[in-house]
Amino acid sequence: MRRTTKIAVIGAGLGGMTVAGLLQRRGFRVKVYEQAAAFSRIGAGIHLSSNVMLVMRHLGIEKALSDIALHPDAFVSRQWDTGEVLFELPFDPASEARYGAAYINVHRGDLHSVLESALEHGTVAFGKKLSHIDDSGPAIRLFFEDDGEAEADLVIGADGLNSKVRDHLLGPEKPRYTGHIAHRAIFPATRLNGLPIRACTKWWGPGNHILVYYMTQAREEVYIVTSAPQPEWTSNAAFVPCGREELTATFDGYHVELRQVVNAATDITKWPIFDREPVDRWSDDRIVLLGDACHPMRPYMAAGAAMAIEDAGILARCIAEVGSNDAGESFAWYQANRKARVREVQQISMVNTWLRTPIDPEWFFRYDACAVPLKPPDPAAR
C-alpha cells in the first residue's frame, strides 16, 4: 500500500492504539478518532501473556511496560472450597525463553499511557464519536456526533463491542448478553492486613470464578475480577456500582483465604459480559474490523485484548506488505491469517477451561503476530 494512503482508526482502545502505532512505524499517515473526551484510568487491571508482549516489542514499548508491571511468578489455579492447587504454571527465565517474552499484570490505565507514548504526537482526536460513514465516493467520509467530519482512504473499525463501523459493514445487530456479569475492584493491599497472597490466582467455583492479582511491582494494589451468573442485564451503562454484600454472598462457601480477600474489597463495580457469534465477513475493500468490533469473546481466557493486539500486528503487516495498492487484497490476507486462531480462542473462552488443569500453553503464548510467516488467502474463499 502507498505510504500516502490516509488511514483512519475508529476507537483508541488497546487494538486501535496498537495498529495505529505499528502503521506509523511503517511510514503510514494514521489518525485515531476516539469518542471519549480524554483517557481515563478506569478501575481495572489486565494480564498480558507473552504473545502480547512480543507485539509490544515491535512497537518499542516492551521494556517500558515491563518496568511498570508486576511479573507474577506463576499463574495458579485453585479449587474454590478446599484451596487445593489444581495447576501452577511457573513464569521464570526458563518460561520467558520458551515463550519468547514475559507474562505481566498491569493497570489498564498504565498500559494505555505506555501505548500512547508509542504514537506520534497528536495522533488521537478525542471527543470524536463516530455516528455514520459514507463510502459512496472516492474518499470515505466519516461523520461524528459533534457535527465534525473527516475523510480517509481506509478505515479500521477498532471501536469495540458496540462498533458503529461493524454496523455499517454488517448491519446493526446487538451483542449477546451471556447471562454472566463480572465484578471488578481495585483496592489497597494494606486492606489485606498482611494476608499473604500469590501474585496471580484464579479460584474455580461451581458456575462462578474469581481472579486475584497484584497490578504493580510495589504490590500496593490488589485487583479482583469475577464471573457470576445473573439472568438479566437491563442497564445501558458499561458498568454499575455493586455493594460488598452482593460480592461476599456470591463467594460465600469459598476457601477462607479467598473470603478474606473479598471482604477487603472496596469500590466494587459490576460489568455485563457480552459476546457475539463468529462472522465470516471482517472487511470490504476499504473498511476492516479488528478486536472486539469484530469478534468479542467471553473474558475467561483473558485473551480479548490479546486478540485485538494480535489482529493489529497482522493487519499492519498485511497493509504494509501485501496488496500493492489494493486494500481488499491486504484485508483478505489479514483474515486468512487470523480467523482460525481467533475462533479457537473464542471457543476456549466460551468453555472456560484455560489453565484450569495442566496444559502446555506454548501454542498461544509463543505466537508473534509481527513475525509469524504470513500465508496467502485461499482463492476460493474470496
Ligand SMILES: Cc1cc2nc3c(=O)[nH]c(=O)nc-3n(C[C@H](O)[C@H](O)[C@H](O)COP(=O)(O)OP(=O)(O)OC[C@H]3O[C@@H](n4cnc5c(N)ncnc54)[C@H](O)[C@@H]3O)c2cc1C
Ligand atoms: C471483565 C473483563 C476482563 C477482561 N480481562 C482481560 C484480560 O485480562 N486480558 C485480555 O487480553 N482481555 C481481557 N478482557 C477483554 C478486553 O478488555 C477486550 O477484549 C479489549 O479491550 C478489546 O479491545 P478493543 O481495542 O477491540 O476494544 P476496546 O478496548 O473496547 O476499545 C474500543 C474503543 O473505541 C471507542 N469507541 C467506541 N465507539 C466509538 C465511536 N462510535 N466512535 C469513536 N470511538 C468509539 C471506545 O471509547 C474505546 O476507546 C476482559 C474483558 C472483560 C469484560
